[in-house]
Amino acid sequence: MREFPSLKAYFDWVAANRRKRHVLRTAFHRQLQALHRQRIPEGVSVLEWGCGSGEVLSGLKPSRGVGLDFSEGMIATARELHADDTLVYRVADVEKEPINEAYDYIVMNYLIGYLPDVQAALANLTPSSHTRTRLVLTSLNHLWQWPLKWAQWLGLVTPQPPSNWLTTDDLVNLLELAGWEVVEKSTEQLCPLGVPLLAPFLNRVVARLPFFKHLGVTLMLTARPHQRTRLENTTTCSVIVPARNEAGNIRPALERIAPMGALTEVIFVEGNSTDDTWATIEREIAAYGGPLRVRAIKQPGKGKWDAVRAGFEIATGEILVIQDADLTAPPEDLPKFFAAICDGSAEFANGSRLVYPMEKQAMQFLNFFGNKFFALSLSYVLGQPIKDSLCGTKMLLKSDYERILERIKPLGDFDPFGDFNLLFGASLLNLKIRDIPVRYKDRTYGETNISRFKHGWLLLKMTAFGLLRLKWR
Numbered sequence: 001m002r003e004f005p006s007l008k009a010y011f012d013w014v015a016a017n018r019r020k021r022h023v024l025r026t027a028f029h030r031q032l033q034a035l036h037r038q039r040i041p042e043g044v045s046v047l048e049w050g051c052g053s054g055e056v057l058s059g060l061k062p063s064r065g066v067g068l069d070f071s072e073g074m075i076a077t078a079r080e081l082h083a084d085d086t087l088v089y090r091v092a093d094v095e096k097e098p099i100n101e102a103y104d105y106i107v108m109n110y111l112i113g114y115l116p117d118v119q120a121a122l123a124n125l126t127p128s129s130h131t132r133t134r135l136v137l138t139s140l141n142h143l144w145q146w147p148l149k150w151a152q153w154l155g156l157v158t159p160q161p162p163s164n165w166l167t168t169d170d171l172v173n174l175l176e177l178a179g180w181e182v183v184e185k186s187t188e189q190l191c192p193l194g195v196p197l198l199a200p201f202l203n204r205v206v207a208r209l210p211f212f213k214h215l216g217v218t219l220m221l222t223a224r225p226h227q228r229t230r231l232e233n234t235t236t237c238s239v240i241v242p243a244r245n246e247a248g249n250i251r252p253a254l255e256r257i258a259p260m261g262a263l264t265e266v267i268f269v270e271g272n273s274t275d276d277t278w279a280t281i282e283r284e285i286a287a288y289g290g291p292l293r294v295r296a297i298k299q300p301g302k303g304k305w306d307a308v309r310a311g312f313e314i315a316t317g318e319i320l321v322i323q324d325a326d327l328t329a330p331p332e333d334l335p336k337f338f339a340a341i342c343d344g345s346a347e348f349a350n351g352s353r354l355v356y357p358m359e360k361q362a363m364q365f366l367n368f369f370g371n372k373f374f375a376l377s378l379s380y381v382l383g384q385p386i387k388d389s390l391c392g393t394k395m396l397l398k399s400d401y402e403r404i405l406e407r408i409k410p411l412g413d414f415d416p417f418g419d420f421n422l423l424f425g426a427s428l429l430n431l432k433i434r435d436i437p438v439r440y441k442d443r444t445y446g447e448t449n450i451s452r453f454k455h456g457w458l459l460l461k462m463t464a465f466g467l468l469r470l471k472w473r
């Protein structure tokens with residue numbers, strides 16, 4: 001490799017010789033662009049450090065995009081290739097010049113390996129973030145160090161200057177030291193070559209399998225800022241209670257749901273009951289004199305997801321939570337969910353009934369193992385550990401729920417229950433999902449609305465749908 005007086009001079013030389021890029025390197029970068037588009041939706045604000053010639057930032061189609069690089073040659077190339085009113089490219093050094101303007105996404109694509117002080121650079125990203133900012137970072141898997149050297153020797157890739165060879169654990173540690181928390185991590189590009197049929201199969205399917213999932217060329221991590229504490233006493237909450245044939249549980253629900261934050265409203269959504277659930281709701285609301293604001297509506301369609309959406313649509317609280325009317329997941333646990341969302345330790349609080357011992361009749365034997373299976377399957381699909389995917393209690397910010405609705409639109413209407421809709425959407429937004437253990441209780445009134453085999457088959461199909469549309473995309 002020819003000698004360069006500085007790293008900056010090297011990248012200026014790369015910019016001047018970009019048209020000599022080998023076909024293998026072109027395929028590699030196209031795959032990287034596709035990986036970023038999977039994680040970053042169009043129409044958001046994006047800040048990219050180490051933007052190079054601008055292909056990744058331009059391909060993301062942001063509402064506002066800023067590309068920064070310390071190489072004048074790279075910035076000149078980016079401006080030449082990607083002139084656009086929504087894109088700005090300028091010279092800057094991430095270790096010296098923090099940007100005091102918040103962006104939805106920050107991208108560092110193969111920049112980490114060239115930084116003299118990685119921790120300082122990562123810490124300088126904090127002023128560019130808000131609570132829902134996501135940092136998407138890529139680096140070279142150290143397992144590919146020698147194959148890369150051989151490829152350089154054969155002239156298949158551009159010669160590289162000395163680089164940092166960081167493991168995933170190294171990157172996670174540096175991110176945490178700099179004030180970031182990793183939400184998702186993976187290796188990508190098991191086949192970095194543009195081989196039709198073979199490359200997509202290896203990269204989307206085989207690269208997700210045990211053993212192979214550690215072998216991709218690219219380490220890819222998504223992180224969020226360590227959260228700022230929210231004041232619980234100034235935050236409002238809406239509790240949505242879908243109720244079908246639950247007349248005997250309406251009063252206990254009102255008695256057991258605790259006030260949370262500045263105001264707590266309870267919205268009963270009655271769903272085509274064959275008993276007197278609606279009449280009971282009207283009677284109990286008229287008689288209620290407690291601290292909760294209580295309302296009720298009849299759901300417009302069928303299914304739990306339809307009921308949840310109807311309740312969320314009219315909710316006024318900043319935080320939304322689902323409380324099943326059968327009360328088998330105790331309402332007394334809701335303040336734990338509320339605290340986790342308010343202090344930022346969770347962005348999507350998911351109830352888990354499979355931690356503590358449960359009462360004898362709370363969950364039948366086959367249901368227990370079915371829940372275990374779907375939890376393991378969903379953990380694999382989502383890339384975050386989920387112990388109980390089917391617990392009805394789920395809490396999130398209303399603003400995040402609205403973002404989820406937009407993000408899952410391309411998936412279509414596939415989940416009548418809503419659990420997978422919400423979890424898939426949270427995963428696509430890279431929200432931090434945390435399990436909140438609850439003690440699962442026996443039902444004291446009525447019968448379950450779940451058909452074990454019919455709904456089990458439907459859940460299996462939805463899991464397969466998640467594999468195809470999320471994990472193997």
